[in-house]
Amino acid sequence: xxxxxxxxxxxxxxxxxxxxxxxxxxxxxxxxxxxxxxxxxxxxxxxxxxxxxxxxxxxxxxxxxxxxxxxxxxxxxxxxxxxxxxxxxxxxxxxxxxxxxxxxxxxxxxxxxxxxxxxxxxxxxxxxxxxxxxxxxxxxxxxxxxxxxxxxxxxxxxxxxxxxxxxxxxxxxxxxxxxxxxxxxxxxxxxxxxxxxxxxxxxxxxxxxxxxxxxxxxxxxxxxxxxxxxxxxxxxxxxxxxxxxxxxxxxxxxxxxxxxxxxxxxxxxxxx
Amino acid sequence: xxxxxxxxxxxxxxxxxxxxxxxxxxxxxxxxxxxxxxxxxxxxxxxxxxxxxxxxxxxxxxxxxxxxxxxxxxxxxxxxxxxxxxxxxxxxxxxxxxxxxxxxxxxxxxxxxxxxxxxxxxxxxxxxxxxxxxxxxxxxxxxxxxxxxxxxxxxxxxxxxxxxxxxxxxxxxxxxxxxxxxxxxxxxxxxxxxxxxxxxxxxxxxxxxxxxxxxxxxxxxxxxxxxxxxxxxxxxxxxxxxxxxxxxxxxxxxxxxxxxxxxxxxxxxxxxxxxxxxxxxxxxxxxxxxxxxxxxxxxxxxxxxxxxxxxxxxxxxxxxxxxxxxxxxxxxxxxxxxxxxxxxxxxxxxxxxxxxxxxxxxxxxxxxxxxxxxxxxxxxxxxxxxxxxxxxxxxxxxxxxxxxxxxxxxxxxxxxxxxxxxxxxxxxxxxxxxx
Numbered sequence: 001x002x003x004x005x006x007x008x009x010x011x012x013x014x015x016x017x018x019x020x021x022x023x024x025x026x027x028x029x030x031x032x033x034x035x036x037x038x039x040x041x042x043x044x045x046x047x048x049x050x051x052x053x054x055x056x057x058x059x060x061x062x063x064x065x066x067x068x069x070x071x072x073x074x075x076x077x078x079x080x081x082x083x084x085x086x087x088x089x090x091x092x093x094x095x096x097x098x099x100x101x102x103x104x105x106x107x108x109x110x111x112x113x114x115x116x117x118x119x120x121x122x123x124x125x126x127x128x129x130x131x132x133x134x135x136x137x138x139x140x141x142x143x144x145x146x147x148x149x150x151x152x153x154x155x156x157x158x159x160x161x162x163x164x165x166x167x168x169x170x171x172x173x174x175x176x177x178x179x180x181x182x183x184x185x186x187x188x189x190x191x192x193x194x195x196x197x198x199x200x201x202x203x204x205x206x207x208x209x210x211x212x213x214x215x216x217x218x219x220x221x222x223x224x225x226x227x228x229x230x231x232x233x234x235x236x237x238x239x240x241x242x243x244x245x246x247x248x249x250x251x252x253x254x255x256x257x258x259x260x261x262x263x264x265x266x267x268x269x270x271x272x
Numbered sequence: 273x274x275x276x277x278x279x280x281x282x283x284x285x286x287x288x289x290x291x292x293x294x295x296x297x298x299x300x301x302x303x304x305x306x307x308x309x310x311x312x313x314x315x316x317x318x319x320x321x322x323x324x325x326x327x328x329x330x331x332x333x334x335x336x337x338x339x340x341x342x343x344x345x346x347x348x349x350x351x352x353x354x355x356x357x358x359x360x361x362x363x364x365x366x367x368x369x370x371x372x373x374x375x376x377x378x379x380x381x382x383x384x385x386x387x388x389x390x391x392x393x394x395x396x397x398x399x400x401x402x403x404x405x406x407x408x409x410x411x412x413x414x415x416x417x418x419x420x421x422x423x424x425x426x427x428x429x430x431x432x433x434x435x436x437x438x439x440x441x442x443x444x445x446x447x448x449x450x451x452x453x454x455x456x457x458x459x460x461x462x463x464x465x466x467x468x469x470x471x472x473x474x475x476x477x478x479x480x481x482x483x484x485x486x487x488x489x490x491x492x493x494x495x496x497x498x499x500x501x502x503x504x505x506x507x508x509x510x511x512x513x514x515x516x517x518x519x520x521x522x523x524x525x526x527x528x529x530x531x532x533x534x535x536x537x538x539x540x541x542x543x544x545x546x547x548x549x550x551x552x553x554x555x556x557x558x559x560x561x562x563x564x565x566x567x568x569x570x571x572x573x574x575x576x577x578x579x580x581x582x583x584x585x586x587x588x589x590x591x592x593x594x595x596x597x598x599x600x601x602x603x604x605x606x607x608x609x610x611x612x613x614x615x616x617x618x619x620x621x622x623x624x625x626x627x628x629x630x631x632x633x634x635x636x637x638x639x640x641x642x643x644x645x646x647x648x649x650x651x652x653x654x655x656x657x658x659x660x661x662x663x664x665x666x667x668x669x670x671x672x673x674x675x676x677x678x679x680x681x682x683x684x685x686x687x688x689x690x691x692x693x694x695x696x697x698x699x700x701x702x703x704x705x706x707x
Contacts, residue, residue, distance in 0.1 A: 013525060037528040156342065164326075165341030170349060260324060
């Protein structure tokens, strides 16, 4: 489904279904150099189990036009505009990595319009090493390899996004190359990493939200290590938020290296 | 960064796709079962609707086959793979996924006889035409493109003349035409060349050959790079428009990089059914585990045999890129991982003399086995014009670089000295056959 958001054509995977006002809505937000397809198993499941699904390609990424977000804050504003364009009053937000920060910031701004917040593979602050930021700009293929090496936790993922026989590492590499090539104007790899690195409103944002929060972390995650999410957990608890933390036995590829466990955690948390 | 997170070729050949499961079995188990029990009705429905990934029925997928598929995708640098009943089944699956009647293929003339048959005769019967181009005829590849062209196809090193395909150049022409390049990398295996790194989009192998290496199994595999942009091309509604055969799924929306594999498995394996037996997948995996060790020996033995034949007075031509006289010598050194040494262990040569002398040569061999296969651990020999390529006209044979007296060898893993001795005696027998 394509929506016009801020005058730009925006692609949203919906599982092939139109938005049904009678159903709850879940918005899936991808991370740096990803697109909607990283959520394909989980988003398709929800689309066929009573939910409206809006798995978006962020502006300037793959099928979506528009200016790629320069900051977490501007991406969060986009999520609000996306809900308006989809005519959705209230939604659960599920974000991965950079997308988790966008979901967090959006939830803090949208308040009651957000029913649930799920932060997958999150960290705060989400500092990116200077070496990786520099490589993403000047040697993006090298940086892409580094990211996929850091992200994986197994050489034998269970049946995944393409079914059995999926080589998750190769799929991550191919998707990264495709997303990078999709925007000839902006290096979305570098821009995304800089946005992660500079985001400084995490603790205030999590204290301001009005919905339950789930942090879905990877015990073997080298991109966003579980310990790096503790400041958010503490800030949420200090603010009296309802916060739940699940550590999956996986790295940063939660959706593709542990698809069933990720789905189960989402399904349990989003259960009406 | 070396190590578990970024392992090298040999580690992937042994470990990609499998970690010990609950049974603790270290070797990959053979899952000989037709079907898999669902956890619940919801689980069953989710599997059928591709909401969850898992195994349903072994024609579509199987855990042992999935190890083979992941391993091959890892070794080739792809996104995933599909195991098939044979290399020919893999080629058919690729073609049938990408096109239907009214489509057109541009293919190299230097092909395995079975592939040439499929394209020239069988697919034509189903409305798919092929234009054949000499692999080195770059202008020929360009001028063969038609508005309905859907695929470029060649072998990494062409059978049996070992014409090395200029993958970067041919891929560029294909991409300018908005179509993918499919390559058959059977003779080179991922150890000798990584076609995706040179621009190819899809690879297939006859796993019967060097991948298994033991000559006990028929199998194939199709690997996708995930690099070809089907939507940007605009020539593949099979992948970018709603497919009535699967709940109006749009494969390119489901997976940005994996549309081809999704349709190939969900339609091709489902409907055509050329799946691989899990037992065969297991046998192939036993071979892959030692692929680099065997290929090193194949290369070393081949080098010795080529040197011997090239200096023998009864031999008029040796068709291996190791020799500077071979038309692909330079290209082999440029593209193949080990240069011209890595152009494979299957090559042809011509004996000076009559057909009778050729026959005497083959019948005098004791270690080389006369049969229709290549890539075995044992050395093999065949006369292409009367066997693998017998359906081809003389014209097509010549276009493929095969003469009536051409002998094809597949060099195995025996002692090189013994192979040379066997050839020496057989050449003597051929010489005597003149009298």
